Each structure stands twice: as structure tokens, then as C-alpha cells.
Amino acid sequence: MTTGRLARWRLVLGALVSHWMRRPLQLAMLLAGLMLATALWSGVQAVNAEARASYATAADRLGTGALPRLEPAGGQALTTADFVALRRAGWQVSPVVEGRLRNGTARVSLLGIEPVTRLGLTPAANDGGDASAGPGPQADLGAFITPPGQGYATAATARALDGADLRGLAIVIDADAPPNTLIVDVGIAQGLLGMGENLTALVAATAQPPGAPPLDRIAPHLTLSDPQAGSAADPAALTDSFHLNLTAFALLSFIVGLFITQSAVGLAFEQRGGVLRTLRALGVPRAEVLALMAAELAVAALVAGAAGIVLGWAMAAALMPGVAATLSGLYGADVAGSLQLRPGWVLSGLGMALAGTALAGARGLIQTARMPLLAAGMAAPWAQATARGLRLQVIAAGVLVLALPLCLAVGGLVGGFAALACGLLAAALVLPAVLDAVLRLAATRARGVLTGWFVADTRQQLGGLSLALMALMLALAANIGVGTMVGSFRSTFTGWLDQRLSAELYVTARTEDEGRAIRDWLATRADAILPIWNAEASLAGQPGRIYGVADDPTYRDNWPLLAAAPGLWDSLAEGRAVLVNEQLSRRAGLDIGDRIDLPGGALPIAGVYSDYGNPSPQVMMGLDDFGHRFPDAPRLYQAVRVAPDRAGALAAGLADRFDLPASAIVDQSQAKRVSLQIFERTFAVTAALNVLTLAVAGIALLTGLLTLASIRLPQLAPVWAAGIPRRRLARLDLLRTLLLAVATGAFAVPVGLGLAWMLLAVVNVEAFGWRLPMDVSVPLLARLGAASVLTALAAGALPALRLARITPGQLLRVFADER
């Protein structure tokens, strides 16, 4: 019995598999669709997982970047004794000395650190396992701290210091040392700079142990500065956003890939109807046929999934350097540019392939299960969209659209993604009906027999192509959506950088006197000096910061406003209104026109600006008004406008004249160049994904067209017989494909923009609490339009070529067969 069943299984399987033997292209499409879908999904996942793991490691090892700093208030000194007093009170701090070394014309920043307490500030100090890993044998704490001491610097910095009097200091070449900086022990730095017992600052652990007395009781002359409040922002929120966007993109790509699979599987089930009926008629139980077909699909899914993982791996490896560079630029942490195999990633890829296949094959399996045993085999009803089918799709789309606000009401990230999926699927489902309606309209306007036939024939083919067109539409929409999002992301981020860094130079003085001297010195050398003064204040019940800014085109032209009242900059300059950051606006529910309580009296809000990475509320007001309200705020910080090509020289002169440490002067052109490079790389990653999704859609279209080509010969033969040459028919075919692609592209534009809006205004807000302003790029739309035409051309070329070369005999046989 068992051997009998086994033999039967072998026969049934042979019959099922023979289908693929006869149609290898269809098998290739099935596998390619699944493979590409898996590859896109898992490739992006790999990139994400790797980047996250890398900078989590980096963050663990070194702390998350800038540590809080304690600095002396204007004019006062910070000494070694202050450091010891704070430590003896339980404060976890470590001293820093900053200064500049001169050697002829060369200037090198000197950074004095205290390695023993420095490491105790970060969790890495408690990581016993790592304590012995990694150090070179040359690292010698005794030599580092004992005069003449050791200094760490790059080879270039060491060359710049060649011949300088460093009191016998030995320089250790460290390729990873910061540029133009010599790192020495704090005591050595005090000696080299002639600072006596003075220190520049103390860095503090982010979390101090409980029970340490407050700062003003131990060292009232020191102020604790928030590392986020200065020009450096916390980019973690931005990198998270970047990852989320990539994931959304991967999911969309996967859906596109599934359309191919669905079409290939659907076709295969239809075409095998005869074989299945025969098998059933021969007595093979229905359950057995279904089980074997499911097994066949599972094998295909595993094979294609595995191949997809390999391909995704290759893709991720190719993209990784760009992503690594992007993230290291954004985050400042080193992300390894190479991949590691993570089991979770492989499993998720295979799981997605299996789930996707199940989804794509479900319809086919259900149809097979319901198939009437004795009904005559139809040629290919799968390819013929019935009016009823279209109606059903529209109804389904309607249900999805109704579900959309429900998803939004659920809220959260899941709700956002669900809404996204609903919207996209609804748009895809409704596409064939929309195209059908357009064609119906065209049919009433068509003049001439050939045009009439062309329109009618196109309408008839819509059914066969609808899945492929839906895939193309989704691919285009995804590209428009993600492209718009990345573009918005870029313009927002650079705009936000402009907010912080719109002037050429930013100079921080150490004392008010020095600040005045710097402004005097700059008065004849810079185009404009824009003081930026700030004070701490309670804003809507939370500690925040108020900035006084000068009235200048620097702000008028660059400030990234999310909302603005008319005449906002004038009312700001005249002290009649203020700007608030998005965080304050959202948290306190304040909008334009609302009044906000401020020290010295409430003012109306004239605008809201984006302020990424800053967790605290912030207010901007006119400089004069600020001066009246905060007469005691220190006047230390200023922006300097100067011709960009003179900025470098002016910065050097300024540092020289006032002996300012490197951290006191920020040159914006450098900062901006770096951040723009980051986005060029992000774009490169996005472009690569664009090409891949369009390729997937192209394959879907090609599958559809090839399938149609084989079954619609009976419809073409009469037209040919009526006197239309094959070449003309082929050209018409290609034209049809193009027109359909263009129509699909046009349909994809609003869908894509809607997708972008959802990503920026719903998903991003749910995930991060802030909204990215949408920035629609016409060049992007044009580029994608061209891409869709090219995709259609590439997909339509082969079927058209085949049609042009078809032998008259093949066409004649149609008539012979009819008899």
C-alpha cells in the first residue's frame, strides 16, 4: 500500500513538474520574483541590522558621544583642586585641558585628558571582558603620564610639530587621532601650555551616582553645559528615521516582488488545469494533489528564498560602505563597512519568502480545491479580467480605504504602517478599473477602425496585464514616496544645519571681555557680526532655552520654518512676537497666534521651526527684546558673516590673535560639506534600490506580456489577415505597452505622493514625534516617469520583437486550428 502510494506520488509530482519543464521561462519568473522580493527585503534588513549592531557597539564602548561639560563661569578659574573637590563629593568627572601649540606657522590643537578617570565615566569601564582586548603593547599609562610624557597624534600632526619645543614629549603615531590634534595627559598639557594648576573644563558622566551634593554647593563657579544645546545635535533620531524609511522601502519592494510570484503562480495553476483534472479523474485524492502542489511551492520558496538571501547579501555588501559612511557621518560612530552573517536575518528572509509564496499561492490552491472535476478546460480565463472581477477589486479597494482611517485611529507605528499598506493595496486594486474606465472613454472617442481595434484590444488585454501594471504602479509609487521622503529629509536636515550654521563662522569667547574684544577685532574684518545670546528659562513648565538673535538675512533666508505668520521676521525684530521650536509647539499645544509666557511678559507666537534632536523647548526672540529681558545673560557667542573664501583665513587669524582653542571656532563650510556628502551617499543607496524595484516591476511586465503573447495569437491573426503587417502590429503592441506604462505612471504620482505624506506626516510622527516637511521634487518625478517608460520599453521589446518575427505560418495555423 505504502509503496503504491509512493509510486503514485512520484507520478503525480512528475506530471506537475513536467509543466515547468515545458515552460522554463515561467519557472524562471516564479523563482526570480520570489528571489528578488526576498533579496530586497533581506538586503535592506542586513544593512539595517549591521548598522544598528555596529553603532550600538560603538556607543557601548565609548559612550554615546559628547559628554556633559562643566566649565567656569565668565572670568573664573577651574583648577585641579576643583576637580578633586568634585570627585571627593562623589561627582564622576574627568579633567580636560584644551589649547593650541605653535610651531612656526603651524597651529596644532592640544587636548589634555586624564585617562584613568576618563574611562570610569563610561560603562565600558565595567566591562571586564574588554579590558584586556585590543591595546597595542606600546600603550603605556606610566609613560603617558610621567614627564616628559607621550602624545598621541596622526602622522600629519606629528610632522606639523616637527622641531617644536615639547619638553621632550614622545609622539606616538595614532592614525585614528583627531585631525591636527595632539592628545596628552592633563598634567603634561598644563605644563606645555604654562597653565599652572588650571583646567579648561571637566567632562561628566551622563548619570551621576545618587546622593552626590548639588554642584552649587561644591563648585558654585562652574556651570554644567548640555552637550545637545550647542551646535552638535543628537543625530540618533535622524538615523532611526533613516532605518525606518529603509524598512518601509524594503516592505514595498517585497510586495512588488510578490506580484510577480502571484502572476506566475496563478498562471501555472490555470495552465495545469487539464493535468489536474486528469489526475483527479484517474483517482488521485484532492487532498493529495493539493498537498503535493503546496510542497512544490514550498520547495520553490525555499530555493528562491535562499538564492534571494545570497543576492540580498551581495546587495547589502555592495551598499554597506555607502550606508556605513552615511551613518558614520550622521552619527559620528564608526560603522564597520563589512557584513556579518546574523542568523535572525537569514531566518527572517526565508520566513518572508515562505509567507510570500503562501500568500501568492493561496488563490491558486483554493481554486484547485474548488475545481469542478468534469468542467471543460478553459483556455486561460486567468488572463481575462471580467467586469465582475473589476467590480470585486473596486469593492475590495473601497473596503481598504474605509479601513484606512481606522488604522490611523489605532495610532502608533503599527497603525501607521497598516494604513500605509491599506492605502497602497487599495490604489493597486483600483488601478485596472481606472485604466478600464479611461479606455472605455477612449473607445467612444476613437476614430478609424484601427484605432478602435487598438483601444478595444488594449482593454481586453488589461486583464492579463493588470497584475504586472499593479506591480509597476507600486514600484513607481514606492520610488516616488521614498524619493520624496529622502529628498525632504535632506532639505530638512540641511535647512536645520543652516539654522545652526547659517553664518560662515561661530565664535565662543571665554569671558565677556574677550567677547567684546573679539567683536571689536572682527568689526573691521568681517561683513557682519551676529550676536547669539541665550538664557535658560522655564517654557510651558519645562526647563528650556531662549535665544536672542539679530535681524539679518542669515535668518530670514535660511530658517527652517514649519509654520509662519505673515511679517514674522519684522515682528520678531521689533519685539512683538517670538518663534518656538516644534517640540515646544507640540508638547504645549501652542500654535501661531497663541501667547506664550516668558520672563518679562508673554508674547504671541509668529512661527514654528524644526529643531531636530533637541529634546527641550526653545524660543527665539529679537536681540533687543532679549537684552531688555535678560540683562545678565553672558554675551559670549556670536556668528560671523564673511565671504566664504575668506572664512578659513579669518578663523585662523582669530584663533591666533586671541589664542582660542579649536572648539571655540566652528567653520560651517566644513560642517556643511560633510553633511551634504552624507546625503549624496544616502541618495546613492536610494538610487540603487530604485533600480532594483523597477527591475522587479519590469520583470513582472515582461512575464505578463510573454504570457499574453502566447494566448492572444487568435486575436491578432484576423487583424493580420485584414492587411496589417506584422511589423506594424508589433509597433502597436509596443506603443500599447508604453501607453499603459505612462498611464500607470501618471496614476502612481498621486499614490506615491500620498505614500510620502504618510511616511513623513504619520509614520515619522508616530515613531519620533516630529514631522518632516514634505518637499516635492519635480526632477525626481520626471526621472521616475522616464524610468517607467524605459522599463516598459525594456519589458515590451522582446514580445514585440517576437511578434514582428512571427512566421505567417503560425498566424495561419490559428485559422486552421479553428476548424
Next chain:
Amino acid sequence: MNARRAGLVAALLLAALPGAAQERGFAGLGGDNAGYALPDRARGLTFPRDHGAHEDFRIEWWYLTANLRGEDGRDYGVQWTLFRSALAPEGPLQGWAAPQAWMAHAAATSPDGHHFAERFGRGGIGQAGVTAAPFAAWIDDWQMAAPEGAAGIDRLRVTARGGDFGYDLSATAHGPLVAHGQNGFSVKSASGQASHYYSQPFYDIEGTLALPGGEVKVAGQAWLDREWSSQPLDRSQRGWDWIALHLDDGRKLMAAQVRGDAPFLFGSLIAPDGTVQPLRQGDLMLDAGRGSPPTRWRVRVPGAGIDVTIDAVNPDSGMATSVPYWEGPVTVEGSSRGRGYLEMTGYPAR
């Protein structure tokens, strides 16, 4: 960016630090001792001088362990340890150039919890150090010091605080100082490596523990170990097991073995009046129970009729500090009853 790189340079240097990160041994203690003072059999001990730091020796520690009973009836243990590590055999005693690095560990252990913290400091500037008279040992806000007017180390106030615990204890000695080995010259290996080693095992101690569940008043016994050397271990020795017991009959027992190719055992049996009987290889037997590190031991001194089993109050008393080890209170059962402390170093991390 600079801040992060500075952190990396610090990590690099500290990881290679022969002392501060690796003081308690196992890696650094068998190392190079060129230029440092060496333990001397004829040196003897001089007080109060020897309560203070011996900067010309490479390594040194002040090590207090306490077995406590809370007013809630539960057993507790407390550890307060300060390690000194010289980075160079000589150098100034004051200022940033002083070649001394300090590290400290504090822990509080209950049957169901083990809390610990670690501190690092530089010598020469006052952040950490030890003075002999009046006695004070400190790092940051942790300290173990004689209260004003008290001589020597007969009375101590011991405080420390970590992220989730803290303690403030006062100890009073009811017996003399105890010199181990020969006049405090304690041999640690067959090839003659040695240290200077004395203890004060006769403290009564009381005070308050602050634990995540709230404050507990505690009282019990404490043991202070003082040891300094420049190379106490032979290169082949990988770690040690150290046991200090307060027996209910008033005797104290220090039993230790340094594990190498063959274990090297040594110890001291201390009578209630402070008379010391040094224990050598053959006088003393230590048998580890299961586990790594083993938290149950059989300790035998046949000549003194001692055959006891010690058991950890909390087997989960690992110190996941920059150099990990195991340190926690134990109970004593068998020929004598009592309590004590167990320290195990150089076991592979669990």
C-alpha cells in the same frame, strides 16, 4: 569627535595599565618588577608607618570584609577595597606626574542580592590615597579612616556608595594586629615570590546598609587585610582562593592557595588572644566543591582539629569589575561553626 577619540585613547591606555585594571592579579601580578622594591624577610613591620602606602612597591591593597547580621535577621556581607598600582618605581609623590594609579571596589551582598561598584583615580592630586597617621584611605567619596583622635587602625569608619547601594559602618578592634608568615613576610610560591602581609581580624562592626529595598541596620565582625609586594606570584600561577573565617570559639583562620602547576598553600591559625600559628603546605587542606568558581569548600587543619565546610551566603557574588573575580560572605559548618569571607580569582568567566 574629539571627545570620543579622547575616550578611545583613554581606553587604550587603561587597558594596557599593568596595575589599575589588573591589580588583583592574575594577569599583572606575575609581571615585571624591575626597579621596584622587593619584600625582605628581615624587614619586619613598623606601625603606624606600614598602615600607609609603600610607593616604592609595585602593588598594594587595603582590603576590608565584614560579615553582618541585619536587624531583619538576614546575613549580609560588605567589602571595601582600595588597590594601589605604581606605574613607575620612582617619581614625585605630588602632582599629576606622580606615577600612582588607584582603583577601588565596594560591594554589599545579601542572600538574594549582590551590589558592587568600582572607582578609578590618580595619585598625587588628592583624589585617592592613604595616609598612615592619622590613618585614612580614600578614593572619591569612599573612605576608610580612623575617626578624629583615634590612634592606628583600631577604630575605623568605612563608607562607600554605588549606583544602587551604599553603606556607612564603624569598626572597633578587640585584639592585636596579626602578622602572617614570618614577621609579616608571606611566601606565595615554591620559587620564593612573597609579599608583606598583616591583618586586623578582630573588628566588631556596626552601621547601616542602604540597599534597593531600603536601609538596614547591621552589626557583625570584620577583617582587614594589608598586603604589598612587587611580584607576589610566580609566572605559572594563575589565580588564588583565599578564605578568612571567624570561628564561634573565637579563633580566626586564614587559609589560601595559589593555583599553578601545583597549588601552593599557606595560612594562619589565630588564637583568640592573637597568637599566630603559621600554616604551611601539609598543615592545611582545601577541597573545592562543584562549580566554577566553586562556592562550597571543605577546609581542614588536622593539627588543630578543624574540619569544616564553608558555603556561600549568595553563590551569585561575582564582581563584574574591570578584572572580574568572586568575593562574598560564607557560613561555616562542621567541627566549628562560624562565618567568613571567600575570594576566588583567575577562574574563567562564567
